[in-house]
Amino acid sequence: MAKYLIVTGGVVSSLGKGITAASIGRLLINRGLSIRMVKLDPYLNIDPGTMSPYQHGEVYVTDDGAETDLDLGHYERYTGQPTSQKSNITAGRIYWDVLQKERRGDYLGGTVQMIPHISNEIKEKIRRLEDESPDVILIELGGTVGDIEGLIFLEALRQLGADVGRDNSMYIHLTYVPYIKAAKEVKTKPTQQSVAKLREIGILPQILVCRTEVNLTGEHLDKLAMFCNVPRECVIVEKDVETSIYEIPLVLAEQGVDEQILNHFRIVRPSRPLKDWQKLISVIRNPKGTVRIGVVGKYSELQDAYKSIYEALYHGGYAAEYKVDIVKIAAEDIETNPAILKTVSGLLIPGGFGLRGMEGKIRAAQYARENNTPFLGICLGLQCAVIEFARNVCGLTHAHSTEFDAERGVKTEHPVVCLLEEQRNVTEKGGTMRLGAYPCVLEKNTKAFKAYDQEKISERHRHRYEVNNHYREQFEKNGLIISGINPDIGVIEMIELPDHPWFVATQAHPELKSQPVLPHPLFREFIAAAIKKQLMENPS
Ligand code: GLN
Numbered sequence: 369m370a371k372y373l374i375v376t377g378g379v380v381s382s383l384g385k386g387i388t389a390a391s392i393g394r395l396l397i398n399r400g401l402s403i404r405m406v407k408l409d410p411y412l413n414i415d416p417g418t419m420s421p422y423q424h425g426e427v428y429v430t431d432d433g434a435e436t437d438l439d440l441g442h443y444e445r446y447t448g449q450p451t452s453q454k455s456n457i458t459a460g461r462i463y464w465d466v467l468q469k470e471r472r473g474d475y476l477g478g479t480v481q482m483i484p485h486i487s488n489e490i491k492e493k494i495r496r497l498e499d500e501s502p503d504v505i506l507i508e509l510g511g512t513v514g515d516i517e518g519l520i521f522l523e524a525l526r527q528l529g530a531d532v533g534r535d536n537s538m539y540i541h542l543t544y545v546p547y548i549k550a551a552k553e554v555k556t557k558p559t560q561q562s563v564a565k566l567r568e569i570g571i572l573p574q575i576l577v578c579r580t581e582v583n584l585t586g587e588h589l590d591k592l593a594m595f596c597n598v599p600r601e602c603v604i605v606e607k608d609v610e611t612s613i614y615e616i617p618l619v620l621a622e623q624g625v626d627e628q629i630l631n632h633f634r635i636v637r638p639s640r641p642l643k644d645w646q647k648l649i650s651v652i653r654n655p656k657g658t659v660r661i662g663v664v665g666k667y668s669e670l671q672d673a674y675k676s677i678y679e680a681l682y683h684g685g686y687a688a689e690y691k692v693d694i695v696k697i698a699a700e701d702i703e704t705n706p707a708i709l710k711t712v713s714g715l716l717i718p719g720g721f722g723l724r725g726m727e728g729k730i731r732a733a734q735y736a737r738e739n740n741t742p743f744l745g746i747c748l749g750l751q752c753a754v755i756e757f758a759r760n761v762c763g764l765t766h767a768h769s770t771e772f773d774a775e776r777g778v779k780t781e782h783p784v785v786c787l788l789e790e791q792r793n794v795t796e797k798g799g800t801m802r803l804g805a806y807p808c809v810l811e812k813n814t815k816a817f818k819a820y821d822q823e824k825i826s827e828r829h830r831h832r833y834e835v836n837n838h839y840r841e842q843f844e845k846n847g848l849i850i851s852g853i854n855p856d857i858g859v860i861e862m863i864e865l866p867d868h869p870w871f872v873a874t875q876a877h878p879e880l881k882s883q884p885v886l887p888h889p890l891f892r893e894f895i896a897a898a899i900k901k902q903l904m905e906n907p908s
Pocket of ligand 1: 718719720721722746747748749771830831832833834
């Protein structure tokens with residue numbers, strides 16, 4: 369039977385609960401256990417697919433096409449294990465399904481209530497993961513204890529523990545231990561109150577992970593153990609890390625978190641050093657150099673809007689033992705200040721929707737093409753590169769994507785990017801997005817093929833528009849290389865430029881599959897090319 373490890377958060381949000389849960393997942397895998405991770409989100413959206421990056425950060429997409437919370441990105445990056453539709457459960461989805469059952473008559477005669485109907489639905493959705501027979505199911509509850517919308521989830525998690533029994537469930541509480549500068553004192557009271565709030569609901573946490581900015585002394589730990597009713601060895605300190613969030617698995621391992629979990633579940637597995645992570649951290653701490661990469665986006669001021677892109681860039685740097693200095697370039701600023709493009713050794717255009725910033729992005733692609741600056745275009749980034757090539761190389765001056773026709777108030781003269789339906793000349797609107805993993809066949813002798821070192825690849829997608837195949841011949845005649853094609857529907861997946869150090873773009877989102885200990889090949893090669901350019905220009 370699967371063991372349940374349940375992570376809740378207290379005091380404040382933004383403590384890095386997802387990273388902590390993912391790091392614990394990594395430690396369990398290192399002990400030879402199979403795990404599944406699931407994120408519970410108490411908001412009422414069915415999924416985060418429709419939420420703006422201002423609200424929610426990046427939307428993470430799984431192989432099976434679920435649009436999910438970005439914490440699933442942390443899970444995959446730390447554990448190396450794919451997540452799926454089942455791994456993200458929102459309150460919206462729970463209510464939606466219960467109300468549909470009610471309308472169908474599934475509860476006929478009964479009064480439909482929060483308990484048991486909503487709580488049962490939550491438990492059933494979590495327990496679907498048992499079908500995959502993992503040793504441990506690791507659950508992270510979004511939000512903070514005390515949130516009204518999280519209450520029913522806590523109740524369901526309490527019941528889950530009772531259903532499977534004490535030996536098969538364990539609760540971990542991530543909390544904040546502040547240092548009050550004026551008093552020069554560490555305060556344990558918020559944690560005590562947060563744990564008391566959990567106890568009120570009937571959940572007794574067995575491990576406390578304390579986020580703090582300062583070192584905690586033995587006295588603090590004794591106090592936390594005593595007042596929160598947790599064994600002293602189960603009070604874990606997670607102080608702010610100096611260099612990288614990827615240190616967290618090592619920080620937790622040092623304090624024996626995995627040992628405590630295994631002891632509780634009475635599982636005996638030998639402890640093994642986290643060799644690949646130790647090596648990773650030593651690379652992160654002692655880089656050979658720094659390379660500056662410009663990311664030309666629309667949400668440059670937000671930390672989480674391009675989360676996986678930024679992480680994948682760092683990973684690409686790790687492969688070369690370099691630190692990546694990310695320069696966040698607001699696409700709109702390029703129109704007035706194109707000189708900023710000269711300050712970086714590589715340019716990346718990430719995915720996106722909407723007209724704002726498009727001309728700046730197109731200008732960035734042109735700059736990269738004309739100045740031999742290594743370039744990686746992702747999804748909308750590929751579409752920008754194609755529009756730029758059509759306009760400035762093929763002479764199709766008004767080339768654009770039909771995505772922006774409505775916003776621009778014109779019908780594009782040369783729709784080099786458009787909906788598949790438009791390419792096929794049918795009028796009705798088809799399915800909306802291409803979501804999830806799709807295959808792609810790479811052309812041999814291309815940079816893409818060399819990077820992946822295989823012919824058939826699979827990457828995740830999240831977009832509606834495609835490069836218009838009617839222009840393919842014209843593109844190729846003018847020197848664009850089509851390096852990847854979807855074998856089933858024939859659409860263009862990857863393009864590149866010859867006679868350029870590294871200009872590659874993909875319709876997919878390869879950043880979603882990059883791991884710190886296994887950098888994605890496109891990011892690895894892109895960073896390598898940028899380092900080469902930097903070394904050529906500034907030999908040291
Ligand atoms: N807006 C573009 C489309 O829908 C690109 C989407 C993206 O970059 N994820 O095709």
